[in-house]
Structure formats: structure tokens, C-alpha cells
Amino acid sequence: MASTADKGKGKESPRATAMIVIGMAGSGKTTFMQRVNSYLHSKNQPPYVLNLDPAVMHLPFDANIDIRDTVDYAEVMKQYNLGPNGGIMTALNLFTTKFDQVLGHVENRAQSVDYVLLDTPGQIEIFTWSASGSIITDALASALPTVVVYIIDTPRTTAPATFMSNMLYACSILYKTRLPFLLVFNKTDVQPHDFALEWMRDFEAFQEALLERRQTHGEEDGPAYMDSLMNSMSLVLDEFYKHLRAVGVSAMTGEGMDELFDAVREAREEYEKDYKPELEKIVAERERKKETQKADSISRMMRDMKVSSDGKSAAVPKSELDKYLDPNAEDEDEGDEDEGEVIDKSARTDYYELPSRRRGTGPGGAMEGPDGSLWPAP
């Protein structure tokens, strides 16, 4: 028989890949979602779309599940006397309490679509640093291959200091979610992203750019002492860049979409190779702990049962008890309809009638019932 820890091991992932789209306000997240959606439609691969931004006024694409249909953001702000950010956070928290239903819908579709897209609130930290954001991400990632897609506004990232802040933010999300991560340099129609790729490949190129920027822009990007910090950070981030995939796209023109989906496919492979086994280990560990706890409570129960009302040992052989406690144990009584079931002991009148423990047959005579009274009543 397969042990509980083996359950689910090697289970094939569903066909769909989930893409959680995250990005700073104005990075072009909504335009990107719209572009990806129309690109996939043009490839006859319509995605399953979820909108998790309760405050969005206009969604230029159809969402299969929309947080706004479940939670009224304006009403939440009014009822709880909250500002816009508090309102979004509370709306997301309320929605998270229903996420098992959402996941049910997603799982139902996960074999018939190739992609599940998740649009997140523009106030990025509400999703990335809230408990509900983690719950949603973890739940999704345990149900299907999941990739985090981080959108960057390329024209606004050309200053080394801004680039560094963006990368540090991306790094923090990567380490928080531990999911395959994809950097998407958006708006390449305005600013190609080669400079960013070069800085990621070669930290000396970044340090030179930093020096040059200081000479041309003085203290515009911050005080000079920041440079040595950024120089050191570029060395630290060098390791982080090795774990990243980066692509350039223009959500506006559609340029770079093929490369984007190549990278998503690679990220899915990474999920299968690195993330899924890790996830299975966590699930197995949880199961193992449950087993240990069960074994622990059984042994505690056995210890309790050993002492009868007059304090003497009832001396029930463990093998005798195991027969009744392990639902998988062979049952000599073929007509037992409770086999394999969890027994509600309080509902069974025959539970204490173990052969050697019938009243008067064990060394202790009568024995204790579940409520501490003697059973059967003397």
C-alpha cells in the first residue's frame, strides 16, 4: 500500500499554466493583460482570466472571474471607514475567504485551457506583502504550474538608481513567492531594453553607468554616498539575476509576445523541475506530521485506557487494540460496515466491547467510558 507521504507524488500537472501579473502603477499592466489576452485569442488559446483588482474602473478585457462581482470596493470603504488602499486590502481579504470556490472554478478549467491569467491590484504591495496575496499565490501554485510575471516600465528604468530599486523589489517578490519568475521589460517601442540586459549580465557595466550618470546628472538621483551602496548591491544582485528570465515586450504594439511565451514555457519547466518537488515535500511533511500526531494521540489514548477505574492495568495487548484502531487492518468480521471509516466513538455503543475488555473480563473489571464514567454502568 502507498504511504500517505507518497500520495500525489509524480502526479501530472494540469494543462494550464497560471501567470500572476504584477507591476507598479503605470508600468502598463492592464495594457499588457489586454495584449496577452488578444494574442492568445489569435492563437486559438483563449485564456481563463481573473481580475483581482477591486478598484479598477474599466477593464478592457473580459474576466471570467472578477473580484468586483463579489466585493463592492466602494461599499467596503464606506462601511469600514477606510481610505483607498485600506479599501483594496479589505476587499482582497474578503475575497480571499472565498478563494476555495475560485480555485474550484480554476481547477475545473485547468485541463481545457492553456493559460490562466491573474491581474492584480496596481498598488503592488497590497498583493505582494499582504497575507491574502500569499494565500492566493500559494493556493494557486499548489493547484497548477504558476509563474510570476513582473512588469517593468522600461523608459522609466534607464537611471541606474531606479533600475536598482526595481530589481530589489523584484528580488523581494521572488524570495517571498519562491515561484518561477519572469521580468518583462515593457514599452520597448519607446525604449529598447538592451541596456537592462547588459546591466544584469555584467555588473561592471552597471557600475560604469552609475559613475557616468553621477558625472552627468550630479545629485539628481540621490546623494553620492548611495553609489557605493549601489555598487555593492550590484554584486549581490548578480546571483539573483542568474535565476531570472527577462524579456522585452511592447504591450502597445505586440512586439515580443512570442519570446514572452517561450519564457513562460521555460518557467513552467522550472516549476515542474524545482518548485513542484519542493511543494510535494511540503505536502508530504504536513501529512507526515499529521500521521505522527495521530500516532501520538493513539498512544496517549492507549496509555489512558491501560489504567482502569481501580488503578490496575487492564493489560490489553497492543495488537488487540490496533485491530480496532487501524481501519486498514484485516477484519475477521466480514460483515463490518465501518471498515476504512473514521469511527465516531461517541456514537457507537459497541466501541468499548473489545474482547478482553468486556465488563468484568479484564483485570480491572468495569472500565472508563469517554466521559469518565464507568461503562457499562455498574
Ligand SMILES: Nc1nc2c(ncn2[C@@H]2O[C@H](COP(=O)(O)OP(=O)(O)OP(=O)(O)O)[C@@H](O)[C@H]2O)c(=O)[nH]1
Ligand atoms: N508606448 C507604450 N505605452 C504603453 C505600453 N504599455 C502601456 N503603455 C501606456 O502606459 C500607460 C499606463 O498603462 P496601463 O496599462 O494603464 O498601466 P497599469 O500598470 O495598468 O496602470 P494602473 O492602472 O495605474 O495600475 C498608459 O498610458 C498606456 O497607454 C507600451 O508597451 N508602450
